[in-house]
Amino acid sequence: MPAVTTEGGIALLVVDMQHDFLEGSLAVPGGRDILPNVVRMIREGDWDLVVVTQDYHPPNHISFATRHGVEPFKPHDVPHPYWQGSATVSQMMWPVHCVQGTDGAEVHDEITAALDERKAWGTPVSYVRKGQDPEIDSYSAFATNEYVSFTELASILFSAQPHPIQTVVVVGLATDYCILSTAVDSAKFHLRTLVAEDCMRGVDPTSTAEAIQKMQAYDVQIYHTTDELFEAIHRPSPFLG
Ligand SMILES: [Zn+2]
Numbered sequence: 001m002p003a004v005t006t007e008g009g010i011a012l013l014v015v016d017m018q019h020d021f022l023e024g025s026l027a028v029p030g031g032r033d034i035l036p037n038v039v040r041m042i043r044e045g046d047w048d049l050v051v052v053t054q055d056y057h058p059p060n061h062i063s064f065a066t067r068h069g070v071e072p073f074k075p076h077d078v079p080h081p082y083w084q085g086s087a088t089v090s091q092m093m094w095p096v097h098c099v100q101g102t103d104g105a106e107v108h109d110e111i112t113a114a115l116d117e118r119k120a121w122g123t124p125v126s127y128v129r130k131g132q133d134p135e136i137d138s139y140s141a142f143a144t145n146e147y148v149s150f151t152e153l154a155s156i157l158f159s160a161q162p163h164p165i166q167t168v169v170v171v172g173l174a175t176d177y178c179i180l181s182t183a184v185d186s187a188k189f190h191l192r193t194l195v196a197e198d199c200m201r202g203v204d205p206t207s208t209a210e211a212i213q214k215m216q217a218y219d220v221q222i223y224h225t226t227d228e229l230f231e232a233i234h235r236p237s238p239f240l241g
Contacts, residue, residue, distance in 0.1 A: 008166025009048035010233065011157055012041060015141060015172030015182055016055050017111045020104035026097040028174045030201045035110055037199045037226050038171050042114040045169065045230065049124050049160050051153060052115060053141040055098040055178070056105055056129040063137045065093035081135035082148055089146060091137060092177075098131070124160075128153050140181035142189070154189060167192040169229065175202035180211040187218040194221045196229040 017038060018024075022031045042050060057063070062081075065072040072095045080087040098105040107115075119125050128151050130138040138144040142153050157165040168191045170183045179200050186193040195215065202208025212222060223229040 009160050009163040010046060010167040010169070011049040011051060011160070011165040012045055012047045013141060013168055013170045013172075013182060013186075014038060014042065014050065014052045014111065014115075015170060015178050016053055016098075016174070017108050017172050018054060018098055018104065019106055019108060020097040021055070021173045022108055024097065024104040025095045028201050028203055031173050034171075034173075034199050034201055035108065037196070039110055039114045040226055041169070041171050041196075041199055042111070042118055046233070047118075047123055048163065049126065049157070049165060050115065050118055051126045051128055051141070051156060052107060052111070053153075053172075053178075053182075054105060054107060054127065054129045055131045055138075056100050057098050057131045058134045059099055060134065061099075061131065061137070062135050063091055063094045063131075064096050066096055068093065079135075080146065081133070089136070091145075100132070126156050128156070139178045140185045141178070142182065142185040145181075157189075157191065165191065167194070167233065169194045169196075169233070171196065171199035173201060175200045176204060176207035176211040177202075180214060183215050183220045184218050187215075187220055192221070193219075194223065194229055194233065196223045196226050198225050199229075 020026050021028050060067050062078055070076050070093055072093045074093055075090045076093045077088040078091045080089050115125050128141055136144045136148050143150045168186045183193050
């Protein structure tokens with residue numbers, strides 16, 4: 001049987017590995033446990049490109065419970081920023097987190113050290129910031145919630161040299177919010193999309209289990225471990241044939 005390789009480029013997306021999500025105001029349970037695995041992904045994967053995302057909010061962002069005078073970790077109806085009339089969006093209320101220019105918004109040092117090594121080996125590393133619109137949240141690295149506007153991520157992937165990216169591995173935080181939305185959007189762009197459970201953690205166990213099911217519904221390939229994902233990555237995608 002001839003050796004098979006994935007067609008097109010392969011990118012690693014490192015999502016929101018920032019101080020506030022690892023040990024700060026919105027620390028994801030067990031988030032720090034994935035640090036060594038994500039570092040290993042960055043260092044050992046066969047990547048044509050690595051993209052790092054940062055949740056990067058202005059002060060008084062729409063997702064901050066304090067702005068609305070309500071409790072965090074509960075959904076709250078907020079006005080849709082661009083629709084006319086009384087349309088609302090259900091927005092999860094969060095503690096203040098990842099405010100632009102603060103230490104909490106910075107990517108963890110162990111991740112930036114691995115990224116610097118990777119850059120020194122010649123792999124391009126791009127940064128994408130999201131959540132900068134004060135009036136709408138952004139879980140996906142591709143777009144805001146409600147798809148009000150898009151980040152530069154899709155064009156970074158599709159204009160990559162020497163091959164456009166066709167396979168995306170998504171790692172980071174949190175499984176039930178930014179990993180879910182990013183992986184599903186990636187699949188919607190017809191990118192072969194893979195995740196590993198030892199490289200992500202969720203905010204809440206119930207919504208994390210639901211997130212796994214939703215990703216599977218979009219043909220996101222879910223592996224238990226980094227090793228299993230590394231082994232699978234050069235096999236042809238079941239849906240690209
Ligand atoms: Zn946020």
